[in-house]
Amino acid sequence: MDMFLVKNQSIIKHFIKGVDKYDQTLKSLGTWWEKIALIGKINSFEVASTILEDMDNTLGQFQILQKRLIESLTNEHARKVIMQDLSRCQMAIDVLIRNLFERTADIGFLATDHNVVKFLKNSDKKEEDGVFLRQRFQAYVDIYSVYQDAFLITLDGEVVFQLSQPSRRGKVQDAFIQQAITYPDRYVEYFGQTSLMAGSLSNLLYANAVIDEGRVVGVIVLCFRFQNELEEITNHLLFEQEDNHFLLLNGAGDVLFAPQRYQQDFPMHLSISAVPKVVLFHHKDCVQVTTKGQPYQGYTGPENWHMGSLLVLENMDRGVSDTQDHQTLVADLAGLISADLFDIRRQSISINDDLELIVLNGIITAARKDAVEFVPVLEAIKKIGRDIDNVFANSIESLFSTIISGQLNAIALQANLAVDIMDRNLYERANDCRWWGLSTSLQTALSTPEIDKNRIRQTLEKIHSLYTVYHNLYVYDQNGRYLAFSDDTYQHQVGQTIEANSAGMGVFHSQDIYSYCVSPFMPFDCYGGAHTYIYNAAIRSPEKNNVVVGGIGIVFDSTVEFRAILNDILPRENGVVKAGTKALFTTDKGFVIASSSDDHAVGSVFFPEISLTELFQDGSTATAIRFDGNVYLIGAAMSNGYREYKRQDGYENTIIAWVLVPC
Structure with missing residues (x-):
């Protein structure tokens, strides 16, 4: 980063309008000083030459300090903007990897679906077979709305x-x-053009062999809504009134995704670099950064994908704000700005104090030598010195305000990211329980006169082996009694009634096959006594959709998964989390659901004083507060759902994500 800033400082400075303005103002004041000093030299021969030399020396000190100031202002501003873009690139690629991890589980499970196996192995397919399968797959994409199409293909490549x-x-x-x-x-996992999909665009597809009694009978393929998902991920990371400038690249630097605003007119290739660099695009200088995703549960995503940002240098001065007064926070938040700038400010004050003494000495000398014509020169130079010192003070104050505003925006965005990942994760849980409730295997097992508990247990174990985010899965009958668990640890509870607050009995009161019920976040025996959510869906008769024959409950491993989300989103600089940084999920009443820090136990209360009006109206807020004896930048964001989850499905559960960074 430092080498990049040194190499490109003059270019960057030109586009940071505030810094360029200060530079021009200081140069103008320096020129005016020189002109006034020249007038003094010409008209005041009686005054000691040492005073004029001292003034020249003072101007020289200011000019040296001015160079340091402009360099430091440029570097500090550019560093923060570039680090924000790097951080957002990291967020985008990590969210994508988490999403695609779920797809790898989906395709593996769907390949074992009884109806898929039956259709592919059937050599005498009837029209009603195709109609039934279309209804089933339509239900699948209705539930898992991240998919746009599905295919079944025989061993010889025939699309059936x-x-x-x-x-x-x-x-x-x-x-x-x-x-x-x-x-x-x-x-x-395949990305590229395919004869399966019309058009010239590349698609992201997931394929898996379908096996019957150890023999491959065909292949199932799901097509992911790639462009749609990338637009949603990257748009979610934008600051107010900012154009989307994020790009997805493969390992060779080929651009796989560009936002719609480019309208086909986007770079086809960018060379991947571990450090920022300036590139020319559409005759404009841009800062390019790229970053690779972090693995999620061992899954690294499609090979060597990177997220990049192509920020036009004209937009480098984003976030400059003179509207907020952060001076009361200078002492508490001094760590957010480089020590060099504070040193420059101290030296500026010292130089100006020396100038005041030089002017005073000059006035005394002029009076002794009856050189009254020199006094206006001295006063003019003193005023210029004060003006220069004010520029130093104002520029550093403005940068400080800009950096704080930028940091507050970034930490609010980080909180938004945390709760967005949570909503995305739980969206999958709502989908899973509904789809598994439609499992023909489970429906059939619960509809026979003698319920086949062994078959149910085997189905649950198969599901659980593919979906590692669950602690336990279970099925219960029409009376709400456990029939089978995916985890043998709980088999002794078979025959007992499901827990009262698990929300399981709610599945018997809905006629909508896409409905689900979620428990409150509380301790459950089927989660070892710890707090979690249980997602439930009805299991219906294979012949009559309006007849509920039982239900499925899926026990989310909230302790592990929520803490992993919070740890992953903690703000980093150069890959390192600042000591004392922490993140939490709470209800809207402050009940702690999860924390990255042991300071806040699940079930405790956390609700620091922030602007509730801004949080509830705008969905997020950020400020600096003193909490537990320390000063933190704190960001808070409310859950907004994902796709139809919490937006159109009737489920309400307001969660607040908090991110705290010590100053």
């Missing part, structure tokens, strides 16, 4: 099912389909 084009037939020869057949024990 496409959700969006039911009548489609014909062979395809895509290599990734053959790869799924060759390696049936793993999913295939």
